[in-house]
Amino acid sequence: MSISLDEAVELTRTGDVWVFRGRSVPDRAIQLTTNSPVNHVGMAVVLDDMPPLMWHAELGRSLPDLWSGGHQRGVQLHDLRDAVCVWANRYGQRAWLRQLDPPADGEMERAVLRTVARLDGTPFPSTAQLAWRWARGRVPTLPRPGRLARLAGLPGRRGEPGQPLGAGEPAQSAGAGKPGQPPGAGTPAGTGEPGKSGQARERALETAYCAEVVAVTYEAMGLLPPGKRPNWYDPGRFWSGDDLGLASGARLGAEIEVRVPAR
Numbered sequence: 001m002s003i004s005l006d007e008a009v010e011l012t013r014t015g016d017v018w019v020f021r022g023r024s025v026p027d028r029a030i031q032l033t034t035n036s037p038v039n040h041v042g043m044a045v046v047l048d049d050m051p052p053l054m055w056h057a058e059l060g061r062s063l064p065d066l067w068s069g070g071h072q073r074g075v076q077l078h079d080l081r082d083a084v085c086v087w088a089n090r091y092g093q094r095a096w097l098r099q100l101d102p103p104a105d106g107e108m109e110r111a112v113l114r115t116v117a118r119l120d121g122t123p124f125p126s127t128a129q130l131a132w133r134w135a136r137g138r139v140p141t142l143p144r145p146g147r148l149a150r151l152a153g154l155p156g157r158r159g160e161p162g163q164p165l166g167a168g169e170p171a172q173s174a175g176a177g178k179p180g181q182p183p184g185a186g187t188p189a190g191t192g193e194p195g196k197s198g199q200a201r202e203r204a205l206e207t208a209y210c211a212e213v214v215a216v217t218y219e220a221m222g223l224l225p226p227g228k229r230p231n232w233y234d235p236g237r238f239w240s241g242d243d244l245g246l247a248s249g250a251r252l253g254a255e256i257e258v259r260v261p262a263r
Contacts, residue, residue, distance in 0.1 A: 002256070002258075003097075003259065004258070004259050005258055005261060008097050008256070012046060012099070014046045014104040015044065015112075017042070017044075017097075017098040018043070018054065019040070019041050019096050019098065019239055020039065020042075020091075020093040020094065020095050021038045021040075021093060021096075027039040034234040034235065034236050037241070038239050040056070040058070041235040042055060042083065043055045043213075043214045045109075047109060053078065054077070054078045056076065056083070056210050057074055057124050057209060057212075059073055063076070063079065064078075067116055067121075073123065073124055074121060074122050074123040074207075075124075075208050084260055089262060094257070095257075096256060096258060097255070097258055098238070098255055099256075100223075101252070111220040114220065119213060122213075125207040125208070125209055212230035212233060214233070214238065222248060223246050224244065225245070240252070
């Protein structure tokens, strides 16, 4: 199926995914490294009477970032039509639209804006960083020894010499904070470990690749279950040949090829 850029811009809604495929050496390198037919992904943001926007990350700074108001590299919010034209005409990319079903609701859109506020301007990784981060994303996360002990029902620390494990330590209920703090302090809701919330992971992203930006935003919207590291995602995860496993019965439709006029 093929539609014009005007038709695609009219159809697109918040949460819809745009994927791109190019033929340059860097594009082919990304496709080969990630075993994917595409090398770039962005997410549509369509709010009230504003023109449709593209939320993504890229090395270029040819378009103004509509959140900061300036030109920058890295994570950016662009006019969607202008962004697609740049990727098609300047970078030689083909573009496809995948629509989110059901459409994003108001709470999801508020989550998108909170994520934009946190991530906009995050630098794009270098080629070496990108390859290393992608490789690390495929390595399973090993539990820390202390967590293994808790899972086995054992105390996490040794007592004094000659005492059994955990002896001399005050009993502490699950979710309790540090001394003087109320229970649950320092532990994000919905997790058993400090610092593991989606918001904390977003703050920890010192650099961000396009697929990581979309994945973190989808997680904030409640469309992706938490647990996977952002660098587990690559553009191919958002292609129909892969299964994202979206939550709450959501799905992405088949690719619709978008015909972009030459400029």
